[in-house]
Amino acid sequence: MNILFTLKEGMINLKRARLSAVVSILSISLALSLIGISLLAGENLRDIFDRVYQQVEIEVFLQPGVNAGKIKQLRKKLARDTRVTKVIYISREKALEEFQKNFGEDLSTIIEENPLPASFRIILDPANASPKLIEKFVAQISQYPEVQEVLYQKEIINFLHKYFRIAAIAASLFALLLFVVITILIFNTIRLTIHSRRDIIQIMRLVGATNWFIKSPFLIEGMIQGIAGGIIASGILYLFTNLVRDIIFPRLLVPDYMNWFLLGIGIFLGWIGSYISVNRYLDY
Template sequence: MKNKQQKVPTVRLRNSYVTTVVSISMVLFLLSLLGLLILNARRIGDYVKENIGFSVILKDNVREADRVQLMKYFDASPAIKSTIFISAEQAATELQKELGENFIEFLGVNPLKPSVDIKFHAQYANPDSIARFEKEFSAYPQVEEVYYQESMVNLVNENLKKISVVILAFSALLLLISIALFNNTIRLLVYSKRFIIKTMQLVGANRKYILRPFILRGILNGVFGSVLAIFLFLGVIYIARRQMPEILQFTDGKTIAMLILLIFASGLILAGLTTVMAVNKYLGIERDRLYY
């Protein structure tokens, strides 16, 4: 009977540690998904911007040497991600495939002109930059006109800004909730030891001596919670790649590795800081208030 009574506190203590580790892992897992959402949202936005159509229509009488020189200039520009030259014949072939009929036989001549399809880097794919490039490219003697859907460029950039604001607001709210949950989890664990903390203080133990075991335990809980969160995160990535690979098409190994390091570092830092804050709270209050 006596052995059973002695085992009860040990079991409760073990259960409290397990509960703390699981709670920490859930919070870190939530933060990892949040990080994945933010990184993917930015990359998807960049992908959309970098696929905005921008065509430079060349004159019919442009010499091959002039065209090559113009292409070299485009390729050397830091704002341009890629260029594709489309001859008049290639343009006619593609249009015939889309229309399903030979319009050249009907017209008797190919009305299409050679062109260069340009894709800009995301940071340059905004209305102001594209308008500046339109003005600059239109002044070239080899260029007849520059074509792009201005309304589409404006719409894409405006929608991406709105989506970014919503994601950032949601992320900030989720981050605050996660930190609050993390803090409450550690505080509950320390709360169960508040009398031990006060007793150690009353018998003359200094602050560092009291803090040391709690910080070590907090960091250890952070390590276990981080490892569990990492396994959960990798499990979600594995399932998503098998079931819905299109969701993670913008996520590479480098991003996943960075998020794993972030999870582990966050677990250690948050566990250590919240433990210090919780212990300091009970070191600074009067003994009578420990019962409330």
């Protein structure tokens, strides 16, 4: 196959149908921007929930009289657990100090001996912070002989998890719906562009061009449109994210892969849209 000829024909096609190419590029870029925004929303929603989960602490109260060696061993064991991201040891003295700080009362004036047990505060990896996994984790560490009691904010976690799931399902459904609508929109735009050039396809078939030779310029054209759409969408998202950061949400998270993802989706949609559309004219 003559690649130069194919490239040249692809460019000629674009030049010849400038208006439909511009419409096609604009619809791809608009569509990709919407996909990008829904992706941003999903990522940031996940980030917000991760942050909330990172605030959820599991308090592991130790039996009275557990010696320092056992405490050290248990701490090591907990820290090694892949589900755990942070382990903080709270000695009895530190617990008393925190109590006084939080409640403004000096317990030593009421009771002679410090009644508070030593404990560990554990923060789990957000990936393991589902109610079931937390329950499993808690049941597991409750078995240790050094542990007296394990407490955590079960209701809050259940509540968060429930609403996060609803939000995640809603966001995924929305993104899927958006993707389907956008794919149909892009396919139709490309189909119209190719339909307006069915004569050239017919001529190519008549003079004995192979199907791949006929398709190639259209595929290249579709990919160029996809690349252009991806670049424009990246620009739109750049402006959008800056605006959101400045006005509403300074902590807005923009995934590193975003631009490449949009470019990739753009090329893929441009290519597959052209492939399917041009195939309709290539029965025999």
